[in-house]
Structure formats: structure tokens, C-alpha cells
Amino acid sequence: MTGIRLKPHPTCGWGRYPVVTSVVQRARWLDDLRLSLDRQATLAQGQLRSYGDAGLAPSVVSTLELNRILHFEPDTGVLEIEAGITLDQILRFVVPRGWFLPVTPGTKHPTIGGCVAADVHGKNHHVDGSLVSHVEALTLVTAEGDTIRCDRSDYADLFWSCFGGMGLTGFVYSVRMQLLAIASDQIGVVTRRTRDLEETCDILKSTQTQHRYSVAWLDVLHRRRRGRGLVMLGDHTQGASMKAHGARTIRFPAVGPRLFARPVMQAGNAAYYRRQLRRLHHSKVHYDPYFYPLDGLRDWNRAYGRPGFLQYQFVVPFAGGLDCIRAFLDRICNTTTCTLAVLKTFGDGQTGPLGFPQRGWTLALDFCQTPKSISTLQDATSLITDAGGRLYLAKDAIMRAEHFADMYPRAGEFLAAKRRYDPGKRLRSALSDRLGIT
Amino acid sequence: MRPTPTSRALILGARSQIAQALAHQFAAKGVALVLAARQSEQLAPIAADLRLRYDVDVDLLEFDALDLDSHVALADRVRQEAGPWELAICVVGSLPDQQLARQDGHIAQQVLATNFTSVCVCLGHLANDLEARREGGLICVSSVSGDRGRQSNYIYGAAKGGLSVFLQGLRNRLAPAGVHVLTVKPGFVDTPMTQGLEGLFLVASPEAVAADVLIAWRKGRNVLYTPWFWRWILLIIRLIPESIFKRLSL
Numbered sequence: 001m002t003g004i005r006l007k008p009h010p011t012c013g014w015g016r017y018p019v020v021t022s023v024v025q026r027a028r029w030l031d032d033l034r035l036s037l038d039r040q041a042t043l044a045q046g047q048l049r050s051y052g053d054a055g056l057a058p059s060v061v062s063t064l065e066l067n068r069i070l071h072f073e074p075d076t077g078v079l080e081i082e083a084g085i086t087l088d089q090i091l092r093f094v095v096p097r098g099w100f101l102p103v104t105p106g107t108k109h110p111t112i113g114g115c116v117a118a119d120v121h122g123k124n125h126h127v128d129g130s131l132v133s134h135v136e137a138l139t140l141v142t143a144e145g146d147t148i149r150c151d152r153s154d155y156a157d158l159f160w161s162c163f164g165g166m167g168l169t170g171f172v173y174s175v176r177m178q179l180l181a182i183a184s185d186q187i188g189v190v191t192r193r194t195r196d197l198e199e200t201c202d203i204l205k206s207t208q209t210q211h212r213y214s215v216a217w218l219d220v221l222h223r224r225r226r227g228r229g230l231v232m233l234g235d236h237t238q239g240a241s242m243k244a245h246g247a248r249t250i251r252f253p254a255v256g257p258r259l260f261a262r263p264v265m266q267a268g269n270a271a272y273y274r275r276q277l278r279r280l281h282h283s284k285v286h287y288d289p290y291f292y293p294l295d296g297l298r299d300w301n302r303a304y305g306r307p308g309f310l311q312y313q314f315v316v317p318f319a320g321g322l323d324c325i326r327a328f329l330d331r332i333c334n335t336t337t338c339t340l341a342v343l344k345t346f347g348d349g350q351t352g353p354l355g356f357p358q359r360g361w362t363l364a365l366d367f368c369q370t371p372k373s374i375s376t377l378q379d380a381t382s383l384i385t386d387a388g389g390r391l392y393l394a395k396d397a398i399m400r401a402e403h404f405a406d407m408y409p410r411a412g413e414f415l416a417a418k419r420r421y422d423p424g425k426r427l428r429s430a431l432s433d434r435l436g437i438t
Numbered sequence: 439m440r441p442t443p444t445s446r447a448l449i450l451g452a453r454s455q456i457a458q459a460l461a462h463q464f465a466a467k468g469v470a471l472v473l474a475a476r477q478s479e480q481l482a483p484i485a486a487d488l489r490l491r492y493d494v495d496v497d498l499l500e501f502d503a504l505d506l507d508s509h510v511a512l513a514d515r516v517r518q519e520a521g522p523w524e525l526a527i528c529v530v531g532s533l534p535d536q537q538l539a540r541q542d543g544h545i546a547q548q549v550l551a552t553n554f555t556s557v558c559v560c561l562g563h564l565a566n567d568l569e570a571r572r573e574g575g576l577i578c579v580s581s582v583s584g585d586r587g588r589q590s591n592y593i594y595g596a597a598k599g600g601l602s603v604f605l606q607g608l609r610n611r612l613a614p615a616g617v618h619v620l621t622v623k624p625g626f627v628d629t630p631m632t633q634g635l636e637g638l639f640l641v642a643s644p645e646a647v648a649a650d651v652l653i654a655w656r657k658g659r660n661v662l663y664t665p666w667f668w669r670w671i672l673l674i675i676r677l678i679p680e681s682i683f684k685r686l687s688l
Contacts, residue, residue: 006633026630026633028455028630029480029483030483031480065455068483068484068486068487069486069487069490069491070483070486070487071486071490072490082483093490093491
């Protein structure tokens, strides 16, 4: 690893907001992670697929060249990989061998290290929990330069703190996880068109025990029937082929003007809603379009123009949750244009002290980044905390520190672990400085 | 002349990013690999990765390019520790800070030793082995900077230029024995070697370079500029008369 000639350059997350000027070292071996500490790296960085500032710091070490498969058991589906391998690369390896990721977010581009840091969840949280439930052990380099292998019994506090810890507990080198066996690369999909938010929620809740995957796309711009949408239920199914996804994508050409005026989005939502004319539709598709519909258009975040966009994802308990969602949408929909809304349910899963999932509704919303949308969302956040909910740090760029303390009651537990393994407070990110968890 | 099929390839300087990309290319074609480098145990993750992805034999071999005496027995060592081999791929090299190398003779000497002397000695011994067996071949990564001396990079350039000439001679000598020699001249490649350098342009990925090398090797090409446009850029640079060239700041 060379470190002498490095120049700072602007970096940003997937939301393209905020931008932090950063020196990026490149790690190629386990040892480079330790050496990068001596060169002032304070955070490991992967594909920068978190939306806000979780992956940003003035000095980081990139793990993208730590992308090797270290161990694989074809009979049991145990996989050990380096932290910088992307889900895309993992799928190319495991799918032809009859295995699948036990949990996957809605894009296959993040690194597994980033997935650990965010403790990602998928459309199957109500059945399978978040990523932590499927990881057996982590190897990481702590802020003190020690290489530690941690699991549920050894260094358990460190293990749990890594999931949801947004990279603040150390530089993860490798991840040992249990894959999910599949019979084919096909997903059986049931799509149900709903009239309004109540029906969407009813269907999501009543089908929880019947399908492994469930998610609802919402039309929140429709005036009278806000929250109507498409509920997409899925399961791995039988089929003849066991092929990984192809490489064909279209690239969004350049950062230009923002393409999302409100009437355009309303028309777009209506068209998407009417894409399915029947109330109920059965189909069978490859996992790629089912799990990763937006990956087909690379760099789609450029469509939001230079200011970028905000994603805002929160979870609220089932009790009173629907009222909270309604109040929240009332508050924000008149002043800002929401470009995408996705609703899911969370079940009871294991989490670390900063884990995001808790039993309830989780709603993810995209907004154009403007000063007005930021202040509107910051003000509306108290609705979430009052309902006993919280925001997802991997998506967040704007939360205030006082809200964080209300949302994450176990933050003290996290900080205790961080102090123990990082007494010098060396590991930090733009997010940790903003929320006071450095 | 198309080279004979390869069952096992020896990669010298396997630590480099280009070497790793080449290892993937050849392993994907079912070629077993011997990865030779200093502190070769550090390459264990690469070896595990290649074995799992491509189901090929991968061995690690301790190799110090600067230890010239050890090169005599290298061909036999590979045969003993891994098995028969037909192809040697040499990716040994290091790019110095030209300013430092100008001031410090030891650095200049080291640049010449790693990029030129050690590679020539090592490939010379391997060539003797291949010539006697009348099979296989050599791929050696030189550089476009060896095509003309420029003030910004002439010490490294001289070593790579000398290496290119050495490979020309080796190709000429080994052709009757049916041993093929491919000289690879990459332009700027996105590796830790070039990270943060001033004035980089048309930077290629190591994977793209490695894919080019595999195609050139299978087609039996002699000299490969990669990516392809460097052939024409260098042609223009070579054609500039020295009386003009000496006044340019390249």
C-alpha cells in the first residue's frame, strides 16, 4: 500500500449529499488495515452505498481490493469472505452452487463490510431477521491495531456492536456467514394492487406467515387514496435454471438538472400503479429484477441533479404505527415531493445495540435534497420519536443528535464497547461527529 | 505462432494488482497457478479465492527477485513443489519517485535492479529450461515508458526499455524452439503503484489489461500495447525528432 502521494478529493454517499473531502488509502491485505491506522485513517469505506454521511470521513481506508472468497463449504453453505467483496460478486459465486444471500438489501452493489456496519435487512425480515442473525463470526482490526476474531461467545460485545455500528468499532476484514439454500434462481411473485394505505397494511400484515419476502410500493402523491400501491410477495421457487445475474446495465449519463417535478412524479406513480390492471397477479421471475430492480440503471442517483437526494427510513411499532405514518405523511407531503415510498414489516430479530430493526412498520421515502425538505423532515422526526420509533442510520444525513438519543436507548451500551476497543476515540465518521457517538 | 497449451503457469511478482488480475484470467481457463512473491504466505487469501472460484490448483512459492542466485534452481523448484509448468508470467517491477531516484544513486540502482537486472537474470534461467523442453512460453510486463526516455520518468523508463530489448532478443532466440515470448506494454493502470500520481490520463483497470493479455497470448502476439490506443500514442511520441523532443516537457 502506498500512502505518500495521496491527495484529498470530494466523496459522498449514494444520496450525493453531503460531500466530504477525503484522503482514501487502499488496503490490499489484512496488514494494510493496521498500517492505515498509522496514516490517520478513521473509517473503513466500501462502495459508499449508504445514503448519507455514514461512510464519509476526512481520512478513510478503502476495502474494495479486499474482495476475496476465503472459505466455502458447498454442503453446508458456510461462506467466509473479505469485507470489500460486493453482494454482486458473492451472488455470482454462490448462486450457480445452489445458495443465496440469507438477507439482501434492495441493491447488490454494497460490500459485505458495509452490510455488516448497517446490519442490513431485506424483504424477509419478518421471517429471517437482519444480517446479524446469519453471521457466525467477524475478523476485524480494532483502533488499537489488534486483529480480533469475534463471535457470539468471544468478544461478544464487539461482535454485536459491529452490526449497526456504522463502522465505528473497527475495520472489518472478514465475515463468516451461513447462506440460504435455493432450488433455482427463480422467485415466485404474487403482486396485489391495493386501494389505500389501510388495505396495503392489512395485506402486508396478514400475509406475513405465508411468504418469505414481502414489500409494498406506495403511491403517496395521490390526493384521495394516498398509500394505495402494489404489495409484492415472493418466495424462492422450483425451476430449471441456477444462473447468476448478467452484467447488462444502462448507465445514467450524467449529473444534469433534477428530473422530479411534482406533476411528473404524480403521473409516473399513477402509471406504475396501473402497470398492473388486475387486483392479483402471479408471476415467476429471476431474482435479479425481483430484488434489485434499480440496479439495471447504474448511477440513477444522478437523476436528482447536483444537490442530490435524501432517503429517510424509519420504523414505528405496530401499535399506533399506522396513525404515526399517516400523521407523518400529512406533515411532509404538502411541502416536499416524495419521489419513492416503500413500506415493509419488521418481525422480532436479534439486533446489536445500534441495530435499526424493531417489530413494526418501516417506511422508506426518497426526497430531493433542498433546505426546505431537510428542515421539514428534521421537524417531523419528533413524530417518529413520540411513537417509539427510530431512523435508519445507513440512510440518514440530517438527524439531530437529540433525536438520536431518544431513538436508540441502547446507545450507552454501544459507546461502552466503543470506549473499550477504541479508548483513544480514533474511529470516527461524519455521522458519528454529527450524532455524538465518536 | 500460437503457443502450446498451458496446464500450469508460474506468476512472478504475484503480489501486484496486475498479477492478481492475470491469475483470475488464467485460472478461469482452467490453468493451475504458482504464485511467487516475497512473503508469499500473505497471498493465502488470493490462493484460496482462486481455488474456490475456478477449482484449480494454486501453490504459493517464496521468491525474491533480487536474490539472483536463487533463480538458477527456480524452474526445478516449481516442478518439485507444484508440478510441471509451461508458462512463466513476470510482473516484477516497481515505480520509484523520479525526483528521489535522481538525487540518490542507491534508489536509482534499486530501480534498475528490480525492473531490469533481476528480471533478465530470472527469465534467462527460465528460458534455458523452456528451450530445452521445446514448449511453453514467457509473458513479461514491460511498460510504454520504455519506448522513449522522458525527463519525468527516464530511470524507470530505461530499465523497462532495456527489458523490452532483452525480451526481443529472447523471442528471436527461442522462436526456433517453439517457445513464445509476449512483451506487454501497459499504459497507466489503476493500481497502488500509480495511486495519487500527478498527470494520469486514460487510466485502465488491471482487469482490462489482464483480459487483453490473455487474448494476445492465445493469438500468439509478440508485443501488446494495452489498452490498444497506446500503440498509436507511442508511435507519435517515437516519431518526434530528438531536436524537438528535448525541448518538450513530457
